[in-house]
Amino acid sequence: MQEIQCPKCSNENISKSGIISGRQRYKCKNCNYHFSVAKLGKSIDKYYVIKALQLYLEGISLREIERIIGVSHV
Ligand SMILES: [Zn+2]
Numbered sequence: 001m002q003e004i005q006c007p008k009c010s011n012e013n014i015s016k017s018g019i020i021s022g023r024q025r026y027k028c029k030n031c032n033y034h035f036s037v038a039k040l041g042k043s044i045d046k047y048y049v050i051k052a053l054q055l056y057l058e059g060i061s062l063r064e065i066e067r068i069i070g071v072s073h074v
Helices: 042-057 062-069
Strands: 014-020 023-028 034-038
Touching (some): 042 062
Antiparallel strands (some): 014 023, 023 034
16 A cells, blocks of 8 residues: 555555545545645656766766756756
8 A cells, every 4th residue: 555644643544535636635544534645746856856866976977967867957
């Protein structure tokens, strides 16, 4: 399963209960609390930042990193 916890009781026994305005909605099976989690998207940016850092640490120039990843200044 996914690493999602109920924000109310920190229970991991969560069930999906549909998607509302682009957000996955979840229901806690423990306390019946409904909550939604933003869909992945921001984490892709984070992935690129980490990737860029790894390349940088390997001695690749920023110019090269930009070329490899395909983004301008991070
Ligand atoms: Zn709960």
